[in-house]
Amino acid sequence: MIIILKPHASKEEAQKLLRQIEQKGLKPLYMPGVERTVIGAIGDERVLQSLHLNSHPLVDQIKPILSSYKLVSRELYPIDTRVKIGPHAVGGETFTVIAGPCAVESQQQLDDIADYLCTHPVAGIRGGAYKPRSSPYSFQGLGEEGLKILKATSERTGLPTISEVVDANDAPLMAQYVDCLQIGARNMQNFRLLEAVGKLDKPVLLKRGMSATIEELLLAAEYIVNAGNPNVILCERGIRTFETATRNTLDLNAVAYLKQKTHLPVLVDPSHGTGVRELVIPLARAAAAVGADGIIVETHTNPAEALSDGHQNLDPQQFDDLMSSLKPFVEAAGRRL
Amino acid sequence: MIIILKPHASKEEAQKLLRQIEQKGLKPLYMPGVERTVIGAIGDERVLQSLHLNSHPLVDQIKPILSSYKLVSRELYPIDTRVKIGPHAVGGETFTVIAGPCAVESQQQLDDIADYLCTHPVAGIRGGAYKPRSSPYSFQGLGEEGLKILKATSERTGLPTISEVVDANDAPLMAQYVDCLQIGARNMQNFRLLEAVGKLDKPVLLKRGMSATIEELLLAAEYIVNAGNPNVILCERGIRTFETATRNTLDLNAVAYLKQKTHLPVLVDPSHGTGVRELVIPLARAAAAVGADGIIVETHTNPAEALSDGHQNLDPQQFDDLMSSLKPFVEAAGRRL
Amino acid sequence: MIIILKPHASKEEAQKLLRQIEQKGLKPLYMPGVERTVIGAIGDERVLQSLHLNSHPLVDQIKPILSSYKLVSRELYPIDTRVKIGPHAVGGETFTVIAGPCAVESQQQLDDIADYLCTHPVAGIRGGAYKPRSSPYSFQGLGEEGLKILKATSERTGLPTISEVVDANDAPLMAQYVDCLQIGARNMQNFRLLEAVGKLDKPVLLKRGMSATIEELLLAAEYIVNAGNPNVILCERGIRTFETATRNTLDLNAVAYLKQKTHLPVLVDPSHGTGVRELVIPLARAAAAVGADGIIVETHTNPAEALSDGHQNLDPQQFDDLMSSLKPFVEAAGRRL
Amino acid sequence: MIIILKPHASKEEAQKLLRQIEQKGLKPLYMPGVERTVIGAIGDERVLQSLHLNSHPLVDQIKPILSSYKLVSRELYPIDTRVKIGPHAVGGETFTVIAGPCAVESQQQLDDIADYLCTHPVAGIRGGAYKPRSSPYSFQGLGEEGLKILKATSERTGLPTISEVVDANDAPLMAQYVDCLQIGARNMQNFRLLEAVGKLDKPVLLKRGMSATIEELLLAAEYIVNAGNPNVILCERGIRTFETATRNTLDLNAVAYLKQKTHLPVLVDPSHGTGVRELVIPLARAAAAVGADGIIVETHTNPAEALSDGHQNLDPQQFDDLMSSLKPFVEAAGRRL
Incomplete structure (x- = not known):
């Protein structure tokens, strides 16, 4: 999951988010940019739901990487169901x-x-x-x-x-x-x-x-x-x-x-x-x-x-x-x- | 209700529809045009539902005149509900x-x-x-x-x-x-x-x-x-x-x-x-x-x-x-x- | 063309519209209904453009019957163009x-x-x-x-x-x-x-x-x-x-x-x-x-x-x-x- | 810019992309995940257009971070134009x-x-x-x-x-x-x-x-x-x-x-x-x-x-x-x- 912070988010606030991601068992990534800070969370991002990141006042956008469905996904079950x-x-x-x-x-x-x-x-x-x-x-x-x-x-x-x-x-x-x-x-x-x-x-x-x-x-x-x-x-x-x-x-x-x-x-x-x-x-x-x-x-x-x-x-x-x-x-x- | 017939509809077929409309208690109108025949049905067109006109093979289009809702319509009850x-x-x-x-x-x-x-x-x-x-x-x-x-x-x-x-x-x-x-x-x-x-x-x-x-x-x-x-x-x-x-x-x-x-x-x-x-x-x-x-x-x-x-x-x-x-x-x- | 008048349109106003349609060479049709008066215009309705009927304060809706294109229509030229x-x-x-x-x-x-x-x-x-x-x-x-x-x-x-x-x-x-x-x-x-x-x-x-x-x-x-x-x-x-x-x-x-x-x-x-x-x-x-x-x-x-x-x-x-x-x-x- | 690679992309191919991003003057980021590899490019991502990343056969999705307009953006010119x-x-x-x-x-x-x-x-x-x-x-x-x-x-x-x-x-x-x-x-x-x-x-x-x-x-x-x-x-x-x-x-x-x-x-x-x-x-x-x-x-x-x-x-x-x-x-x- 990619988390783009709002322009005014401080480094401390970003660090707090990174720790929360780590506590959920995902690998956190810190990407401070010129205009925006971006945070990555690598692993099964579905466990991040409980962080309610899209409600977070400092979060501008969230870009999920994995699909939100699992059981019906061909990535997980590649064989045609009859x-x-x-x-x-x-x-x-x-x-x-x-x-x-x-x-x-x-x-x-x-x-x-x-x-x-x-x-x-x-x-x-x-x-x-x-x-x-x-x-x-x-x-x-x-x-x-x-x-x-x-x-x-x-x-x-x-x-x-x-x-x-x-x-x-x-x-x-x-x-x-x-x-x-x-x-x-x-x-x-x-x-x-x-x-x-x-x-x-x-x-x-x-x-x-x-x-x-x-x-x-x-x-x-x-x-x-x-x-x-x-x-x-x-x-x-x-x-x-x-x-x-x-x-x-x-x-x-x-x-x-x-x-x-x-x-x-x-x-x-x-x-x-x-x-x-x-x-x-x-x-x-x-x-x-x-x-x-x-x-x-x-x-x-x-x-x-x-x-x-x-x-x-x-x-x-x-x-x-x-x-x-x-x-x-x-x-x-x-x-x- | 306005009923536009398909180009090939015969006069006899139109007459049959007109009689059906009349039997439902509406006033039928016959409008033979150059390219198309148009039929009108004047009155409470909601009773025409049972004729299933939009399924009729000779009917090209149906253009209702009245709204399909009644109880919630301001035309019938003009005073604001609280x-x-x-x-x-x-x-x-x-x-x-x-x-x-x-x-x-x-x-x-x-x-x-x-x-x-x-x-x-x-x-x-x-x-x-x-x-x-x-x-x-x-x-x-x-x-x-x-x-x-x-x-x-x-x-x-x-x-x-x-x-x-x-x-x-x-x-x-x-x-x-x-x-x-x-x-x-x-x-x-x-x-x-x-x-x-x-x-x-x-x-x-x-x-x-x-x-x-x-x-x-x-x-x-x-x-x-x-x-x-x-x-x-x-x-x-x-x-x-x-x-x-x-x-x-x-x-x-x-x-x-x-x-x-x-x-x-x-x-x-x-x-x-x-x-x-x-x-x-x-x-x-x-x-x-x-x-x-x-x-x-x-x-x-x-x-x-x-x-x-x-x-x-x-x-x-x-x-x-x-x-x-x-x-x-x-x-x-x-x-x- | 079917012209549905607003509920309050008077008979005189409807008659005026009917005369205008007739002057354009189309056959006018008068359909006074219980709730609404409907007017029909039979013939090549495209000549009615100059009446600007859809701007008319008494007109509620206009329902064209013919398509608005001619030269590209299969009704007029039924053979496939190559x-x-x-x-x-x-x-x-x-x-x-x-x-x-x-x-x-x-x-x-x-x-x-x-x-x-x-x-x-x-x-x-x-x-x-x-x-x-x-x-x-x-x-x-x-x-x-x-x-x-x-x-x-x-x-x-x-x-x-x-x-x-x-x-x-x-x-x-x-x-x-x-x-x-x-x-x-x-x-x-x-x-x-x-x-x-x-x-x-x-x-x-x-x-x-x-x-x-x-x-x-x-x-x-x-x-x-x-x-x-x-x-x-x-x-x-x-x-x-x-x-x-x-x-x-x-x-x-x-x-x-x-x-x-x-x-x-x-x-x-x-x-x-x-x-x-x-x-x-x-x-x-x-x-x-x-x-x-x-x-x-x-x-x-x-x-x-x-x-x-x-x-x-x-x-x-x-x-x-x-x-x-x-x-x-x-x-x-x-x-x- | 966040670049999500297709599931089968190899480490070597990812490295090649990272080098290209670096050559354009942006800071590259490598994020190998369990299911997908993700690449980040930090800086003015508009210069990456010439890489045509969204045409790249190994790229699944591209998620831009910055807006694609500049001169009309309030981020760059915060004062109302009259x-x-x-x-x-x-x-x-x-x-x-x-x-x-x-x-x-x-x-x-x-x-x-x-x-x-x-x-x-x-x-x-x-x-x-x-x-x-x-x-x-x-x-x-x-x-x-x-x-x-x-x-x-x-x-x-x-x-x-x-x-x-x-x-x-x-x-x-x-x-x-x-x-x-x-x-x-x-x-x-x-x-x-x-x-x-x-x-x-x-x-x-x-x-x-x-x-x-x-x-x-x-x-x-x-x-x-x-x-x-x-x-x-x-x-x-x-x-x-x-x-x-x-x-x-x-x-x-x-x-x-x-x-x-x-x-x-x-x-x-x-x-x-x-x-x-x-x-x-x-x-x-x-x-x-x-x-x-x-x-x-x-x-x-x-x-x-x-x-x-x-x-x-x-x-x-x-x-x-x-x-x-x-x-x-x-x-x-x-x-x-």
Whole structure:
């Protein structure tokens, strides 16, 4: 850690800081400069948290050298983690495709789309039973009824299920119904929820918050792994920027960057990442090309009647197009569908 | 609501949509143009949600005319709402000042700062018992122990207390200890939490999410009011932008805009809004000038030893400066401290 | 165009506006609603600019229906434009690869990299003679000397050249030396410069401004085409967002969106778009997959000694890797290198 | 400067870098850590630019300690600079108010507004002769004719004039007509233009680019001062963020921050900073409170007929309100109108 002191800091005050660093077991370094004094602390700088250096009145800036996450870091665990959702391993040779409606609306709706999806190599079916919606007047999901529908469809078709958990208290119940718990973008920093799913024996699909930095996403994953659950799948789903032509700005830089920094698998959600049906296919192809481990897309047998997010849903014909369009890019990436 | 159809939409398809709008009780309008057909729907467009028009394959764009919030809108309730925290009314002639440490650390710490704050006209003391922190390795707060400390200090000094609630399940317990529940920026769209505090008989301080639009903030407030609790105070605390010289970008445009659109009181948090101790005083003055109903600032008897966010805490000397510096601006705004 | 009036606008005032719209040759529509009156104007709404409706005190909002650009719009010209740089057509079956150093540093440097690039199917060599740099103390380019170097290299090797023009006055001179003029991100809204290159008979590579919307990029292109030069190539090079792990956020949504809205070819710059050497290859692959017509990448025979932007330059070995890694994705996209 | 090496960098390679730093006249520091080796360079790190360290393959990150600007830094010149526009000193006891239309439209229009402005203590009249507009189909300004109108109005009324220069070539001509040259947001990094006005003997009003960091703004000012013109006035005019309720997000944090970092005066433009007429007054008051040296606002005798930006123009009645509303805040800030 590099600690830059304010211009008026005296030598005595610097010495006091150096002693504190030494007492924490790190090697202190004194670098008196012409305009500023700089102090270095060499070793595991995470132990310096208790010194509260960034509150110190004489400290101008702190520049950490090590990353603030450990368990999810590739520097410490260089081998790719594979996370199983039912029989399917996310992060392996197979490019994962998860599909399904934004929200579970009825047993019939989910059965229809599930039967259709079974004609393709999909790894699981998604569908929300609890829907976080900006407006209190929008459809909020079927709740536990939706979970029962998901389970019934899964038992009949064999498709593993993925569904969003929105409250720490719901987590154990949801774990009885579904095969993978999704943490949505709005809850990426709901730390209670992260800890709750960290105590369960179910894989977690963690979506990046819409204004979360990559480091914050990795720290959110660190919460889950630190609580005991190593089966975390990251998901890039677009960030909020000044651009309004698309609903979000899909950050594929982040995918390539994450693959270098963490051993966890990374999926891409081109449906929320663009918010525009016509852009889903090209961005799904780009996701395969940039090195993502798979995609999660919204699909509905009748998007025009979807109870939420219909404008970004693919209908079966479009999903067929997606899969055939995706195939050569997945193979170019050395994987298979 | 204005519905712009895609270029290839036929007249028959447009007529079908017009009939659907009419069936919902709205007045339909047909506007065939040279390049595009446009459809209007006049009346309370919120009933059109069930048509899922933005999912419709022939619909290119939807342009709502009415705002999506009602209960918090000044158009419907033009009179300023005053929200009481203990004996103090937020939104009245008195400019509200809430102060205190980022986190409750010990009974001694809180008593020290409370005794000091009692020498100033402050409306309440803030302090977190549950701290949402980006890293699982940072100080997470004292939990219920912190709530007990807050209550003891309040009983001794008479200062009302404000503390953050981070989980829907904690809300009833917290309501027994504190006078005002804060929803933090990270939880602004934790809808379960919004509904939980909406069922309590305690004022709620709702902070804007760091990438939430003003409309999303108002819709979050609408959740609380819609659940039964009209005592909501909004708080601008800075948004996330590309600028890194300051921790956040305090959006005072939003304060002036909110005062025009909603009858709810609006506070400003210059501590998180800047993240820099030296900027707190000028931005607090600007908050008074722009028309905010008050401020909430972080204060600590010894910022250098604060367990979180010390770099943006004011020490007692600086808080004295804040109060004397603020006074003429509060008076220029036609209020009093 | 849809014009939403303020709540207090009277019927007479609305009628006055309707007459003005009619006088401009558009069909006016009167839609009195419960809460608001809405006015429609059907026809080529661009003629309404002279009414200055968005300044009108009674107008609350204006919602245009047609896009504000025409010449570059695919709605009006549905066929893909191919722009020739020397013998190479950008926008055709061949995926365009333009490479070269950030800045021209010397004849030797440019010759070295040009000789190397000739071993690959590259369409042109890039290199800046005039470098816009944030700091006045950074290397500013060789100026006309750099242009001469570019021309000499081009004549010897046959490689077409691309170089940035930073001032309207330089444009005619530059056109004598190079085969394609680049407008950099910082100058995307330097309208004098856009008009100057619009009067030349040279292709223009127009980079998106770092905070320009897609619509602003298309309007900048419209300036050039409107001034007489139809040979415009668009280039996505990353936008400025809150994320700091990468230098910019490459917006591949924009590429897919642009391909639907405009007939102009679109390139991607993964070097500036990421700012990180290790991310150039995966994002170049993603660019091919998303439907871009090519890429422009920074390459240097010795990145460690590059006078600018060395951290995002590929060395020859890395460029070899890029080309072999790119090939299957270009072919999957139905093109060839 | 702190240089963090990549994990695999050898001791020999580190030694080579240390020698290079020493040869540049700086004191090198070697800090071998457990996971990473860190190198320090103590002294004026700006001389290290020629080492191109951030291009070095073994360098992971560079963390500068000193700011990259010098001439405009308060650390080097602690005394407030006052810049004279005609007889008025910007940056002194008087709070500067500059007002006028967005664009010069006719002699009559400018005379009308000038006569009105003379009834208030305004320091100068603004008006664009060259208008940078996003669309080629928008009004582009009267050009030199507009400059002549400005000069005639100034000679008759004694009001100094401020007008935007959009091209380096125009700068000398403009300097003959107007008293202060404005660099607009879109041209903040038009370095040719910065150098051109840097060679003139006229004050320059430099507006922050809509996505420029504070540091980039200061570096742009450094260009002008470095070219020989110390009379630079900075202007915060709103940045581009995700928020769309207002045209831009006025960054008053930046004003307070700038006042600490630079000795140059800082104005605020609440017209462009909000883009909404109703928000101009509250934000102007906030500008006075936060410590700005003045404001520049758009005013028009008939906003409904303004040829550009009418929706953010104040009419005379509103300008009267602004001035009387502003007065107590200016006085609270220890200044006078």
